[in-house]
Amino acid sequence: MKASTWTWILCLALGACGGEETQPVAADPPTAESTDPKPADEPLPLKADANGGGFRLELIPSPHPIPLNRDFSLRFRLLDNEGQPLAEPLKHMALDADMPEHGHGMKIAPVLEEKDGWIHASPLLFHMPGLWEIYVDRTQGHVTERAQLSFKVY
Amino acid sequence: MPSKLENRVARITLLLKLLLGAARTLVNPRPEGTIGTVKQPRPQPTRLRLWLTLLLGIPLAIPALGQDGEATHLGAWLHTISDLRGPVALDYTEGGALWVVEADGNRISLFGPSGKPSRQLESSGPWLNPRGVAVDTRLYVSDPAYRRVLGIAVEAWHEADTVVQGPSGLCEPGALDAKDGRLVIADPLGGRVVLFQGSKRLELGVGLLGEPTGVCLDDEGGTWVSDAARARVEHFDPDGNHVGGFGDYGAFRGLLAAPSGIAWWNHRVFVADRDNHRISVHTEGGDLLYTVGLHALRPREGKGLLHYPSAIAVSADGTRLAVAEPLDGRVQVFSRAMGAEPTVDPLRRVTPQASAHYGPAIRASGQWMLLVEPETHSVLLHDTRRDEAPIELTSFGRRGSALGRWIQPEGIWLDLEQRTAWVSDPTAGILDQVLLRIDPQAPLNQHLGAAAWVRRVNLRALKRDLGGVSVFHDPRPTAICRREGKTYVIDRANRCVLVIDETQTCVKVLGAGVLLKPIDLCFDPKGILWISDAWQGRILGFDPNSGKSRGSRGAGALQSPDGICCDQEGRIFVSDRAANRVLRFSSLGAVDLSIGKEGLGPEGLLGPRGLSIGKDGNISVVDHGNHRCMVFTTEGEFVRAFGSKLHVRPAMQPKIYDEWGNKR
Numbered sequence: 001m002k003a004s005t006w007t008w009i010l011c012l013a014l015g016a017c018g019g020e021e022t023q024p025v026a027a028d029p030p031t032a033e034s035t036d037p038k039p040a041d042e043p044l045p046l047k048a049d050a051n052g053g054g055f056r057l058e059l060i061p062s063p064h065p066i067p068l069n070r071d072f073s074l075r076f077r078l079l080d081n082e083g084q085p086l087a088e089p090l091k092h093m094a095l096d097a098d099m100p101e102h103g104h105g106m107k108i109a110p111v112l113e114e115k116d117g118w119i120h121a122s123p124l125l126f127h128m129p130g131l132w133e134i135y136v137d138r139t140q141g142h143v144t145e146r147a148q149l150s151f152k153v154y
Numbered sequence: 155m156p157s158k159l160e161n162r163v164a165r166i167t168l169l170l171k172l173l174l175g176a177a178r179t180l181v182n183p184r185p186e187g188t189i190g191t192v193k194q195p196r197p198q199p200t201r202l203r204l205w206l207t208l209l210l211g212i213p214l215a216i217p218a219l220g221q222d223g224e225a226t227h228l229g230a231w232l233h234t235i236s237d238l239r240g241p242v243a244l245d246y247t248e249g250g251a252l253w254v255v256e257a258d259g260n261r262i263s264l265f266g267p268s269g270k271p272s273r274q275l276e277s278s279g280p281w282l283n284p285r286g287v288a289v290d291t292r293l294y295v296s297d298p299a300y301r302r303v304l305g306i307a308v309e310a311w312h313e314a315d316t317v318v319q320g321p322s323g324l325c326e327p328g329a330l331d332a333k334d335g336r337l338v339i340a341d342p343l344g345g346r347v348v349l350f351q352g353s354k355r356l357e358l359g360v361g362l363l364g365e366p367t368g369v370c371l372d373d374e375g376g377t378w379v380s381d382a383a384r385a386r387v388e389h390f391d392p393d394g395n396h397v398g399g400f401g402d403y404g405a406f407r408g409l410l411a412a413p414s415g416i417a418w419w420n421h422r423v424f425v426a427d428r429d430n431h432r433i434s435v436h437t438e439g440g441d442l443l444y445t446v447g448l449h450a451l452r453p454r455e456g457k458g459l460l461h462y463p464s465a466i467a468v469s470a471d472g473t474r475l476a477v478a479e480p481l482d483g484r485v486q487v488f489s490r491a492m493g494a495e496p497t498v499d500p501l502r503r504v505t506p507q508a509s510a511h512y513g514p515a516i517r518a519s520g521q522w523m524l525l526v527e528p529e530t531h532s533v534l535l536h537d538t539r540r541d542e543a544p545i546e547l548t549s550f551g552r553r554g555s556a557l558g559r560w561i562q563p564e565g566i567w568l569d570l571e572q573r574t575a576w577v578s579d580p581t582a583g584i585l586d587q588v589l590l591r592i593d594p595q596a597p598l599n600q601h602l603g604a605a606a607w608v609r610r611v612n613l614r615a616l617k618r619d620l621g622g623v624s625v626f627h628d629p630r631p632t633a634i635c636r637r638e639g640k641t642y643v644i645d646r647a648n649r650c651v652l653v654i655d656e657t658q659t660c661v662k663v664l665g666a667g668v669l670l671k672p673i674d675l676c677f678d679p680k681g682i683l684w685i686s687d688a689w690q691g692r693i694l695g696f697d698p699n700s701g702k703s704r705g706s707r708g709a710g711a712l713q714s715p716d717g718i719c720c721d722q723e724g725r726i727f728v729s730d731r732a733a734n735r736v737l738r739f740s741s742l743g744a745v746d747l748s749i750g751k752e753g754l755g756p757e758g759l760l761g762p763r764g765l766s767i768g769k770d771g772n773i774s775v776v777d778h779g780n781h782r783c784m785v786f787t788t789e790g791e792f793v794r795a796f797g798s799k800l801h802v803r804p805a806m807q808p809k810i811y812d813e814w815g816n817k818r
Binding site: 054099137143145 | 602605606608609610611616
């Protein structure tokens with residue numbers, strides 16, 4: 001086969017790999033039973049109990065559904081088990097996201113800001129399609145607890 | 155774009171090169187152990203010098219770096235000093251003799267320039283378990299069991315005097331170096347380095363260093379430190395100020411995975427990178443000059459191939475490089491060779507990689523089994539429901555400091571009913587609780603990303619008065635055991651067991667002042683907590699409520715007890731890392747069975763670590779040095795092995811594969 005034919009095939013293959021199609025996203029609080037994300041029309045705010053049950057998480061991504069390979073932001077707040085917002089200092093909170101099936105996270109680190117009783121995080125970027133998890137960690141004294149939400153990004 | 159003709163010429167040239175290389179290998183195989191000898195500008199003089207060195211022991215026959223305008227490197231394998239018992243430290247004398255610390259033999263041995271033994275200081279001496287050695291006007295030996303460093307006049311070594319004493323000074327002194335009246339001591343568990351210069355005492359790297367495992371002094375008064383936890387090399391000036399460093403975590407050339415030992419010679423920094431199985435040679439600015447050694451993939455490979463190199467020394471004239479490999483019980487000595495750096499053996503690159511090691515810990519609960527995989531900094535969950543090798547369901551964790559990552563996971567615990575795992579990281583001082591979102595009844599399948607972190611307990615943020623007992627050092631949590639809602643975790647730095655309740659509060663401390671090097675722990679059916687102590691060479695029992703001693707077992711029988719577990723009949727199984735076997739103690743306390751011996755066959759073990767009894771009643775042993783797990787019945791009969799294929803074959807198919815993993 002001629003070299004030029006191989007070049008065309010390579011170009012076509014590379015073209016097929018590109019693209020930044022945005023698809024619906026779903027979210028799901030983790031349980032011991034399942035990590036299957038719920039449909040994209042999950043009402044906002046998305047809610048999850050901390051994995052240890054110590055607090056509750058409410059989270060609103062923007063835009064919703066979360067786009068693939070485009071910056072997005074979110075805001076979240078923590079509630080106690082009676083549903084009352086927790087006045088938690090920002091320095092005791094951390095937010096991160098991971099692709100648990102791939103063993104890596106985001107390529108950028110979001111900045112957290114407190115405003116109107118919510119904590120705003122931006123920028124975030126889900127650069128690969130697949131299952132993503134957003135983690136919110138709350139530290140009290142010598143103990144850090146985690147709440148998390150799962151998202152399937154296409 | 156190259157033309158057809160150019161492509162053909164390139165292909166033919168490549169083919170000819172390969173054929174020529176193969177022919178050279180057949181006609182004149184490379185000298186054993188040299189890491190590549192393909193590119194040598196003047197092979198004859200080099201070979202002559204090698205023979206002169208071997209026959210006459212004249213290191214001067216080999217040019218030092220930069221002399222007479224020739225580019226040379228340290229990296230040609232010269233000889234191996236074998237049959238050592240856990241060599242963990244070494245240092246050259248001015249005359250080119252080599253002192254080697256054999257931790258498992260509790261002795262320090264002196265070898266001549268040709269590798270012949272010439273003197274041995276035995277364990278009945280003043281130390282309990284020597285760890286580091288340095289030669290200056292005296293011989294300095296670190297004795298971590300007593301948290302001290304001894305100064306020894308070799309001719310009167312029974313009269314050693316204590317140079318430095320803990321516990322407020324040192325947590326656990328390890329590597330040493332001494333030069334021109336200066337003495338520098340690495341304190342890996344204390345996370346610092348202590349420098350003595352006359353009457354002056356300086357603490358280096360406090361708050362910076364994670365786990366300084368190697369230390370050396372340069373000719374200008376500076377101190378170099380290898381930090382295995384941070385994968386970094388740090389440089390301090392003569393006043394103890396941090397002036398720079400280099401290194402980042404990784405496997406590629408120029409990166410470091412676990413820099414364990416360090417040496418300095420002629421503005422070159424030599425780093426023993428334990429987990430990358432090689433020696434990296436850097437400029438003082440951190441630029442990589444070359445690497446020495448490739449990973450020994452086949453069992454017991456050597457002659458220049460390395461397996462967990464842990465300590466390193468360069469002779470005063472720069473013609474010898476000695477590398478200690480504790481797991482293989484040997485020291486390999488390298489000499490100078492022509493060329494600026496070793497060339498890589500092209501045939502070696504196509505050899506398949508060995509699987510990671512397992513260990514130290516293993517825990518079973520029901521059909522599930524949890525294992526630590528140290529090189530990937532992760533924990534593996536297996537299912538043992540089949541009567542065959544277990545199936546890996548998921549792995550979780552990776553290297554890092556955030557929640558969900560570890561610097562080095564070590565202790566583990568598993569509870570199938572709660573679908574929960576506990577993992578400790580001694581370097582970070584933390585204890586993690588992880589939810590495993592897997593249905594144990596579901597068909598066997600991979601469950602990627604099934605772990606969800608529940609919480610992390612930072613033991614270093616606890617108050618210093620733990621359970622009413624004062625502690626001096628930052629806790630280093632290792633082995634974990636749980637009973638009645640409480641977590642029992644060994645704190646290696648403070649040599650005790652911390653008891654943590656459901657509110658994550660330390661409510662009690664057990665064994666403080668009694669334990670020296672607690673390794674693992676388990677409960678027997680009567681509720682007695684048994685703890686293996688490597689430096690005392692026995693296991694000790696405690697009442698978990700009162701903290702009172704309930705006796706000990708194994709004194710005289712155990713050399714370096716490691717993993718421990720107990721069956722329903724109250725029989726206790728203890729792995730002896732130094733003796734390469736597992737001992738069974740009857741419920742009355744007598745040794746009634748010995749399982750395993752050094753080797754790779756169906757009975758073979760090398761540095762066995764954790765133990766666990768599974769649902770089928772069989773005992774699984776982490777055969778750490780052999781990259782595998784061995785499963786025996788409680789009567790000591792071999793059942794199966796799993797792990798690295800190269801290392802499993804000799805056990806599973808001994809009629810087909812020999813002790814080296816080769817076909818018979």
